[in-house]
Amino acid sequence: xxxxxxxxxxxxxxxxxxxxxxxxxxxxxxxxxxxxxxxxxxxxxxxxxxxxxxxxxxxxxxxxxxxxxxxxxxxxxxxxxxxxxxxxxxxxxxxxxxxxxxxxxxxxxxxxxxxxxxxxxxxxxxxxxxxxxxxxxxxxxxxxxxxxxxxxxxxxxxxxxxxxxxxxxxxxxxxxxxxxxxxxxxxxxxxxxxxxxxxxxxxxxxxxxxxxxxxxxxxxxxxxxxxxxxxxxxxxxxxxxxxxxxxxxxxxxxxxxxxxxxxxxxxxxxxxxxxxxxxxxxxxxxxxxxxxxxxxxxxxxxxxxxxxxxxxxxxxxxxxxxxxxxxxxxxxxxxxxxxxxxxxxxxxxxxxxxxxxxxxxxxxxxxxxxxxxxxxxxxxxxxxxxxxxxxxxxxxxxxxxxxxxxxxxxxxxxxxxxxxxxxxxxxxxxxxxxxxxxxxxxxxxxxxxxxxxxxxxxxxxxxxxxxxxxxxxxxxx
Amino acid sequence: xxxxxxxxxxxxxxxxxxxxxxxxxxxxxxxxxxxxxxxxxxxxxxxxxxxxxxxxxxxxxxxxxxxxxxxxxxxxxxxxxxxxxxxxxxxxxxxxxxxxxxxxxxxxxxxxxxxxxxxxxxxxxxxxxxxxxxxxxxxxxxxxxxxxxxxxxxxxxxxxxxxxxxxxxxxxxxxxxxxxxxxxxxxxxxxxxxxxxxxxxxxxxxxxxxxxxxxxxxxxxxxxxxxxxxxxxxxxxxxxxxxxxxxxxxxxxxxxxxxxxxxxxxxxxxxxxxxxxxxxxxxxxxxxxxxxxxxxxxxxxxxxxxxxxxxxxxxxxxxxxxxxxxxxxxxxxxxxxxxxxxxxxxxxxxxxxxxxxxxxxxxxxxxxxxxxxxxxxxxxxxxxxxxxxxxxxxxxxxxxxxxxxxxxxxxxxxxxxxxxxxxxxxxxxxxxxxxxxxxxxxxxxxxxxxxxxxxxxxxxxxxxxxxxxxxxxxxxxxxxxxxxx
Ligand SMILES: [Zn+2]
Numbered sequence: 001x002x003x004x005x006x007x008x009x010x011x012x013x014x015x016x017x018x019x020x021x022x023x024x025x026x027x028x029x030x031x032x033x034x035x036x037x038x039x040x041x042x043x044x045x046x047x048x049x050x051x052x053x054x055x056x057x058x059x060x061x062x063x064x065x066x067x068x069x070x071x072x073x074x075x076x077x078x079x080x081x082x083x084x085x086x087x088x089x090x091x092x093x094x095x096x097x098x099x100x101x102x103x104x105x106x107x108x109x110x111x112x113x114x115x116x117x118x119x120x121x122x123x124x125x126x127x128x129x130x131x132x133x134x135x136x137x138x139x140x141x142x143x144x145x146x147x148x149x150x151x152x153x154x155x156x157x158x159x160x161x162x163x164x165x166x167x168x169x170x171x172x173x174x175x176x177x178x179x180x181x182x183x184x185x186x187x188x189x190x191x192x193x194x195x196x197x198x199x200x201x202x203x204x205x206x207x208x209x210x211x212x213x214x215x216x217x218x219x220x221x222x223x224x225x226x227x228x229x230x231x232x233x234x235x236x237x238x239x240x241x242x243x244x245x246x247x248x249x250x251x252x253x254x255x256x257x258x259x260x261x262x263x264x265x266x267x268x269x270x271x272x273x274x275x276x277x278x279x280x281x282x283x284x285x286x287x288x289x290x291x292x293x294x295x296x297x298x299x300x301x302x303x304x305x306x307x308x309x310x311x312x313x314x315x316x317x318x319x320x321x322x323x324x325x326x327x328x329x330x331x332x333x334x335x336x337x338x339x340x341x342x343x344x345x346x347x348x349x350x351x352x353x354x355x356x357x358x359x360x361x362x363x364x365x366x367x368x369x370x371x372x373x374x375x376x377x378x379x380x381x382x383x384x385x386x387x388x389x390x391x392x393x394x395x396x397x398x399x400x401x402x403x404x405x406x407x408x409x410x411x412x413x414x415x416x417x418x419x420x421x422x423x424x425x426x427x428x429x430x431x432x433x434x435x436x437x438x439x440x441x442x443x444x445x446x447x448x449x450x451x452x453x454x455x456x457x458x459x460x461x462x463x464x465x466x467x468x469x470x471x472x473x474x475x476x477x
Numbered sequence: 478x479x480x481x482x483x484x485x486x487x488x489x490x491x492x493x494x495x496x497x498x499x500x501x502x503x504x505x506x507x508x509x510x511x512x513x514x515x516x517x518x519x520x521x522x523x524x525x526x527x528x529x530x531x532x533x534x535x536x537x538x539x540x541x542x543x544x545x546x547x548x549x550x551x552x553x554x555x556x557x558x559x560x561x562x563x564x565x566x567x568x569x570x571x572x573x574x575x576x577x578x579x580x581x582x583x584x585x586x587x588x589x590x591x592x593x594x595x596x597x598x599x600x601x602x603x604x605x606x607x608x609x610x611x612x613x614x615x616x617x618x619x620x621x622x623x624x625x626x627x628x629x630x631x632x633x634x635x636x637x638x639x640x641x642x643x644x645x646x647x648x649x650x651x652x653x654x655x656x657x658x659x660x661x662x663x664x665x666x667x668x669x670x671x672x673x674x675x676x677x678x679x680x681x682x683x684x685x686x687x688x689x690x691x692x693x694x695x696x697x698x699x700x701x702x703x704x705x706x707x708x709x710x711x712x713x714x715x716x717x718x719x720x721x722x723x724x725x726x727x728x729x730x731x732x733x734x735x736x737x738x739x740x741x742x743x744x745x746x747x748x749x750x751x752x753x754x755x756x757x758x759x760x761x762x763x764x765x766x767x768x769x770x771x772x773x774x775x776x777x778x779x780x781x782x783x784x785x786x787x788x789x790x791x792x793x794x795x796x797x798x799x800x801x802x803x804x805x806x807x808x809x810x811x812x813x814x815x816x817x818x819x820x821x822x823x824x825x826x827x828x829x830x831x832x833x834x835x836x837x838x839x840x841x842x843x844x845x846x847x848x849x850x851x852x853x854x855x856x857x858x859x860x861x862x863x864x865x866x867x868x869x870x871x872x873x874x875x876x877x878x879x880x881x882x883x884x885x886x887x888x889x890x891x892x893x894x895x896x897x898x899x900x901x902x903x904x905x906x907x908x909x910x911x912x913x914x915x916x917x918x919x920x921x922x923x924x925x926x927x928x929x930x931x932x933x934x935x936x937x938x939x940x941x942x943x944x945x946x947x948x949x950x951x952x953x954x955x956x957x958x959x960x961x962x
Contacts, residue, residue, distance in 0.1 A: 002687050004543060039577075039578055039579050043799045043804070044559075044578065044579070044803065044805070045559065045565070045575065045577070045680040045799070045800075046558075046559040046570065046577070046578065046581060046677070046678040046679055046680045046681065047579075047677070047678075047682075048676065048677050048712065048713050048714065049714065050712060050713075050714055051709065051714065078795050080794075080795050080842070082798065082801060082819055084801075084803045084815065087799060087803075087804060088798065088799045089795070089798020089799045089801060090795050090798055141803065141804075218644075262881070268843050268844045269793075270795070270839065270842035270843055270844070270847075271842075271847075272791060272792075272795070272851055275683075275684035275685035275715075275792055276681075276684050276714060276715065277714050277715075278714050278715060347741070
C-alpha cells in the first residue's frame with residue numbers, strides 16, 4: 001500500500017542570554033561541573049525563581065520571526081517528574097498559556113513553497129546533565145545547564161517527508177541564528193529536535209498511531225531517523241500489524257531506532273500553574289519595540305538580494321546562509337558597485353579559503369573593502385582576472401591590501417601599446433610557420449600566439465590590448 | 478518580673494536607659510529555657526552560642542549609640558526559615574541534617590534590625606498539621622496544660638513566646654498556622670497579606686497560601702516586628718511593591734465609627750460555648766469603643782476546607798518533590814537502583830501526614846482529575862475571595878473566633894485527620910483570599926485555657942488590624958495570667 005508520512009517536530013533552542021532564566025548564574029558552556037550554580041538553580045529548600053526579562057524578549061523575537069501571535073498574557077507552569085538532573089523535581093515551563101501561538105515557517109522543496117504551521121512557542125528552563133562513571137556503577141550530576149533558558153518550538157504535523165522535516169529544521173535554525181538568540185550548536189545541544197511521526201494510507205485524513213523520536217543530534221540524523229522510521233512503520237503496516245505508540249531513540253552508529261519507553265510508561269507531568277511566578281503581561285508596546293529592532297530575516301534578505309543585486313536564487317541562498325556572510329557580501333557589493341562579480345568572488349575564492357580552514361566569515365582576513373578594491377583594480381585593468389586569483393590568495397594569507405601585493409610582486413599589467421607591439425613582433429618573427437598557417441585561414445593558431453606573448457610577459461600583458469594588436473599585426477604584412 | 482518576661486518595647490526602653498543589657502536578657506532567657514524546655518519542647522535547635530555572641534555585640538553597639546529597631550532583642554525562628562550555617566529541618570527527618578548555604582530574606586532583615594536569634598522552633602513536619610505533633614523531633618506541649626497541644630503548625634514559636642523562652646518569634650501561616658497556635662497559647666499572632674512579607678528562604682509548603690508573620694506578647698510588639706519584615710523583595714516574584722506604613726502609628730488610633738462585620742458562618746455548630754461567649758464579650762468591647770457591629774455573610778465559607786485540602790496538598794506535592802535523597806537531606810543507606818532510592822528515601826524520610834498530603838495533591842493534579850479537583854478548587858477559591866471583597870465594601874474589619882475550641886489533648890485527633898483539619902476551619906479562608914488576619918487573646922476557658930479572637934481585614938490593611946487589636950487589647954480588661962510551669 002502507499003502511505004503518507006505525517007511529521008511534527010519539537011525543537012528546543014537554548015537562548016543566548018548571559019544569565020540563567022530564574023537566577024543570576026552564567027549560562028556559559030564548558031565550565032567545571034557545578035561551578036555555574038547557586039541555591040536557586042540547585043533547587044535548595046526555600047528558594048524562589050525570578051524571571052529574566054531578556055528571555056521573554058528573545059522568545060518574542062522568535063515568535064515574531066515565525067509569524068506567531070504573541071499572547072498579551074502568558075504564564076509559567078510546573079512540569080512534575082523525578083530525575084536526578086532535575087533538582088526541584090519539576091521543570092518550570094509553560095503549558096496552558098504559552099508566549100506565542102499560531103505561527104508558520106515557509107520552506108521550499110524543489111522550487112515548491114510550503115508553509116509549516118507553528119503550534120506554539122514557549123519558554124522553559126533546561127535540566128542538568130548526568131555523567132556516568134565508566135568503571136563503577138556511579139553517576140554524577142552536573143547542574144551547570146540547569147536553568148539555562150530554552151524556547152520550545154512545536155510545529156503542526158504538517159510535514160510529509162523526511163526531506164520536508166529537514167528543510168523546516170534548517171529554516172528554524174537559520175532564523176534563530178539570524179536573530180542572534182541561539183548559537184544553533186547541535187553537538188553541544190543548544191539546538192535539539194524531537195520528532196513525532198505516523199503513517200496513514202494515501203488519501204486518508206485521520207492520523208495513524210505515532211512514535212516519538214529522540215536523540216538525533218544533527219540535521220542529517222533527523223532526516224536519516226525519519227527515513228528509517230517511515231520504512232519501519234511501513235513494514236509493520238504492510239504486514240498487517242499495528243504501530244506501537246512509544247518513544248524511540250535514534251542509534252546513530254547502527255542507523256536504527258530503538259524503543260525507549262511505551263505509552264504506559266509515559267509520565268503524567270501533572271502540569272499546574274507555578275504559584276511562585278506571576279503571569280507576564282506582554283503589552284503591545286513591548287512587542288512593537290522588539291519588532292522594530294528585528295533584523296532582516298533570511299527569506300526576506302534572499303528576495304531582496306535577488307531583486308536589488310540581480311543575482312540568482314541559488315546565489316542568494318548561498319550568500320544568506322548566515323547573517324555575517326550576507327553582510328560581508330553586501331558590503332563588497334556596495335563598495336565595488338559590481339554585485340554579480342562580488343557574489344562570484346565571495347562564493348568562489350573566499351568561501352573556498354574559509355572552508356579549507358573551517359573558518360567562519362567573521363574570521364576572514366580579507367576585509368570587504370579590500371575585496372572591493374581588488375574588484376576595482378580588475379575593472380580598471382590594472383591587473384587581469386587571472387592575476388587577481390593570485391593576488392586574492394596572497395591577500396588571504398597575509399591580510400595585506402591588494403595594491404600592496406601588486407606593487408611588491410611587480411604584478412602590474414602591461415598596457416603600454418609600444419611595449420606590447422615590440423613583444424608581439426618578436427613572437428611573430430620567431431614563429432614564421434604559424435604565421436603562415438594563420439594567414440592561410442587557420443585561425444586556431446591565434447591562441448598559440450597569445451600563449452607565447454603571455455609567456456614572454458609572465459602573464460602581465462593586458463589580454464584585450466594583446467587581442468587587438470595581435471590581430472592587426474598578423475594580418476598587416 | 479524577669480527580663481525574659483518583658484515585651485520588645487519594654488526591653489527597648491530598658492536597654493536605652495541602661496537599665497538592662499542584652500547579655501542579661503539572653504542570660505535570663507536561657508535560664509528559663511533550661512528550666513522549662515524539657516517539658517515543652519518548643520525548640521528543635523538552640524542557638525545559644527550565637528545568642529550570647531549577638532548579645533555582646535548588641536551591648537557594644539548600644540554603648541556606641543548605634544541602636545536599630547531590634548538591637549539586643551532575642552527572637553526565635555520557626556525551623557522553616559533557612560538560616561545560613563544553622564541546621565534547618567522543617568520538622569522532618571528528610572532534612573534532619575540540612576544546613577542551608579543562605580539566609581531567608583526575613584532572617585536577613587531581622588539581623589539588620591539588630592535581632593538576636595535564640596534558636597529554631599518546633600513545628601509540624603513541613604508545616605502540615607494543627608498541633609505540632611507531626612514533627613520528626615517530637616511533639617511540643619502547651620504551657621497552659623502540658624497534656625494539651627499548642628496548636629500548629631508553628632506551635633514551637635507560639636510556646637516559646639507564651640512560656641517566655643524568647644521575646645518574640647516568627648512563624649508561617651498557610652491555613653492558620655500562626656493564628657491558631659497563637660490563640661491556643663494566649664499570644665498575639667499575625668498573618669499578613671499574601672505578598673506583604675517575602676517568602677524567599679521560607680521552605681515552601683503551599684506557595685500560594687504560605688505567609689510569614691510574628692508571634693508577640695502584645696500588639697505593639699507585633700507592629701514592631703512587622704515594621705522590620707514587611708516590604709517588597711526583588712528575590713520574590715509574588716512579593717508586592719507597595720509602600721509599608723509605620724505600623725506603630727496605628728496603635729493609638731481609635732475605632733470610632735468603624736463597621737465590624739460578624740459573619741454568621743463563623744459561629745458554627747460545634748463551636749465551644751466558652752469560645753463563643755468570650756468572642757461575644759469581645760464584640761461588646763469593640764462596640765463600647767464606638768464601632769458598629771453587623772451580621773454579615775460569607776456564603777462560600779462551607780467550601781473553604783475542601784478547597785484548601787485540594788490546593789495546599791497539590792502545591793505541596795510539587796514543592797516537596799525536591800526531597801529526593803540526591804542533593805541533600807536524608808538518603809536511604811541501601812537501594813537497588815534509582816527508583817528504589819527515591820522510594821525508600823522518601824518513604825523513610827517523610828512522616829505519615831506529609832505522605833498523606835503528597836498523595837492527595839498528586840491525585841488532585843493527575844491527568845483526568847485536574848479539571849475536577851485542582852481547577853475547580855481554584856475557581857471556587859476566586860469566589861471565596863469575592864465573598865470577602867463584598868463584605869469589605871461595607872465593613873472595616875471582620876471579627877470571628879480564631880479557633881472553634883481551646884487546645885485539645887495530645888493524641889486526641891492524630892488518628893482522625895478530618896477532625897484535625899476542622900481545627901483550622903476559621904483561619905483557612907484568610908489564606909485562600911490572601912487577606913491579613915490577627916489573633917489576639919480574649920480570655921480563658923473555665924479550665925484555664927486561652928481563647929483567641931480573630932480580626933480580618935482587606936488586602937494590605939494590616940494597619941487597621943493593629944489599630945483594632947491594640948484598641949481591644951487596651952480596653953478588654955482581661956485578667957493577666959501566666960502559665961504555671
Ligand atoms: Zn543559579
